[in-house]
Amino acid sequence: MGLLAAVAWGAVAALMIVWPDKSVGFARPRYIAQTHGLAVGIAAILLLLALGERLPLLRFIIAPVTRYVRSGGQWFFALALFVALWEISTAKLAWLPAPFFAPPHALVEAYATDWLRLGDSLLHSLRLLFFGFLFGSLSGFLTGVAIGCSKSLGYWLHPILRFLGPVPSTALLPLTLYFFPSSFSAAIFLIALATWFPVTVLTWSGVASVDKNYFDVARTLGAKPLFLITRVVIPAALPHVFVGLFMGLGASFSVLVAAEMMGVKSGLGWYLQWAQGWAAYSNMYGALIVMALLFSSLITVLFAVRDRLLAWQSGAVKW
Template structure:
């Protein structure tokens, strides 16, 4: 199956396009089949709530895809990304149907360790205040640590890359403390800091600080010295060289460090919340596991995945805005 890129736009007139979106028709059939499995295949051990709503949602998606398939010529030139997603629109209901069969229908994956997708709807409906309170606290804790770690890492990396004297003293410390997992310092941090929140912020900042420092340092050290010579010839002082030459030239490496630091901070966040705080996604996961509330655990994992993906996507938008000349060189 050959798919065009989402940015590709057809040059031929709309009348030459096929009258029907074949992938859309297949996808509509797949979503309708998934709705039928949920609605008419008997549940294995118990009747799961919200099965009717789950089936109706799938049937509604099938109807929408069928309408889009019949009006393909009207929207194809304007919504190329939707056409590009055709294969996923087919695969997604197949995967959901397999999930439904393995859990609710055939009981191959047993309760309570596994649950069908509609069980997650019940969790979001019944326990949304606690879930979103946990999400708020996790986001607050994560952003506090990431911002502090990013600022400290950027300043440290810039100082090491710019000044050989600073590099002489900082480089050994960086090599010793940097590779050390932040979570290994949990007992020490909870002893040194007055609250578990402060200790968690420090651990997240530490996990972010190392990659940002190393990549900022590498970006500054890799700048061609001729750029500095040209700036000095034009009358630039040290402040001008740092603000107008070193920092802009190192920004691509800085953003790579930010991506790496953000990924590391998520792992530290979950571990820190499981140990030291009373609200957050990590705390919620531990609570759900302790009470064998596995649907709640899966709902929290889904929420965490959406949070991680959303923050990384937002960081990519910022990067593409700041580094306009490099837009499209990194994909997410």
């Protein structure tokens, strides 16, 4: 399949080079040669990896890469078909209306000419997401443990959780812009609130599901209340905690984009709104791809940490 994928990408490169583009608008397309070179480069790399499996010395060097290419060979082939259809329907025949549907070379141009602004927006989004998710997950974890371990605290916190938790965080945006000194701090609060609710509920569920026999055995051996919480309750509740973190991370992504569209001066959400305002749809698609890769990578890291801490449950939850 790796060799077939290399042939498919070679056909895509030939399609781009041989078939002339259809003229659309008054501006001359840019970065066409770079796009052709990118397609040729992908085909050459896939061909090298496919042929390298037949050479003993080269097979040993590129073995880690070929393993991933072999498992994703069908996806490389499907991606080549998608790029070919994309190129034909936009650049070659102009079936899809411009500028809403830009050809592949427009996406390459967006990355090549606006990478600085896009990179700055990525860093701002990462900073905002880090603080919001950190505060939300810590407060949610502590709240869930408190509700599960203390009936008196649960009496006061449970009604607040049921009343405030289901409310969408973005609905509180007008209030946060009034009470917080800056849009950045308001966005952190909204992301933390969106993370806090699922982490609290799942942590509480994990604490409540701990086998009571564990407490009896620990008390028989002389365990103190603090020991019961740190060595019995929390380790037993960790599977539920990570499910809550996963759900909270997903909720924080949505709130992040919405908050950046409303007030901040930089970020991926702001970049999407800026690109749409200038009808730079290729830049918008480029930001969406970066956003998808970022969010998917963060969830992958979270699951890697989960599999490391919960080695006995490694692979129980797939991503």
